[in-house]
Amino acid sequence: MSDVLPWRPDATLANLRLRAELLARTRQFFAGRDVLEVETPLMCHATGTDPHLEALTLELAPGQWRYLQTSPEFAMKRLLAAGSGSIYQLGKAFRRDETGQRHNPEFTMLEWYRPGFDDHQLMTEIADLLAVCLPATDADIPRIRYRTLFQDMLALDPFTASDDELFACARQHTDLGDMALDRDDCLHLLMSCVIEPQLRQAVFVVDFPASQAALAQVTCDADGNAVARRFELFVSGMELANGYLELTDSVEQARRFASDNRQRQAAGLSARGVDARLLAALQHGLPECAGVALGFDRLVMLAAGAAHIGEVISFTADNA
Structure with a gap:
């Protein structure tokens, strides 16, 4: 049977050695900065309410159901509230319906939190890590406003354009078919299909619309627009990391959970039970901190010059 069934790994041994080297470099990087490595459960009582993640x-x-974590964020914030100090985790995360060139349902995520840091200090640290793992990357990574990208690449202001203008722009640049899209759907589509592929050099995108804050704090920019204290890092046209100045308000967090669930139900998805343990931790007191999730498999792809995630993981979901 072994002669006819595919059994060989997807990645080459050379790429698996490179992966091991990057894991070692990453752990050495955080050890040198006194950031504690932690592990949290993969099986959880609750999961995120994000309408775009299943x-x-x-x-x-x-009758005893658990969710496989889509991110270790909630558990790590409980550790932060308990006084852990700076922490990081290198481990598996799982997301349904995510298979493709850069996606595998089971993947490796690097996530870390820095009490006392703001989002800009964390971006500087991410650039330092990239200099260790991707030495060819310029350590001085530029930071570009979300609004500026839309204005420069689409001649569109994402904050002032009408819903009809956004939909018309999305229809002009993508094949919508019969999709019904709201304002943020149009923005997400334009960002992922039109803008991201053009971000060939490493760049941090900052000042996302407040409606896309997720678990980040919200403030006003110099023009008076409500923006999220959130950033995304793109390298070679690929999203590599997503970070926040973390929300610490339990009441606001509960409100956002409820808003997500309304969006889920409007999209025909089931509502999710909120993570009461996270809300209790926030109520106890989450320190002011910045946090980021970085796709480790994608980092290895960049280091290896790989075009497909299957080139840098031992076995893809189809070959497991």
Whole structure:
């Protein structure tokens, strides 16, 4: 049977050695900065409410369901509230319906949190890590406003354009078919299909619309627009990291969970139970901090010059 069934790994041994080297460099980087490595459960009682993420579930026993984590964020914030100090985690995360050139349902995420840092200090640290793992990357990574990208590449102001103007722009640049899109759907589509592929050099995108804050704090920019204290890092046209000046307000967090669930139901998705343990941790007191999630498999792809995620992981979901 072994002669006819595919059994070989997807990645080459050379890429697996490179992966191991990058894992070692990453751990050495954080050890040198006194950031504690932690592990949190992969199986969780609750999961995120984000309408754009679907969790995988498993049944431990009849009627006892758990979610496989889409990110270790909630558990790590509970550690922060308990006084852990700066922490990082290198581990598996799982997301349903994510398979493709840069996606695998099971993937490796590097996530870390820095009490006392703001989002700009964290961007500087990310650039330092990239200099260690991707030495060819310029250590002085520029930071470009979300609004500026839309104005320069699409001649469109994402804050002042009408819903009809956004939809017309999305229809002009992408194949919408019969999709019904709201304002943020149009922005997400234009960002991912038109703008991101043009971001060939490493760049941090900052000042996202407040409606896309997720778990980030919200402030006003110099023009008076409500913006999220959130950033995304793009390298070679690929999103590599997503970071926040973290939301610490339990009441606002509960409100956002409820808003997400309304969006889920409007899209025909089931509502998710909120993570009461996270809300309790926030109520106890989450320190002011910045945090980021970085796709480690994508980091290896960049280091290896790989075009497909399957080139840098031992076995893809189809070959597991």
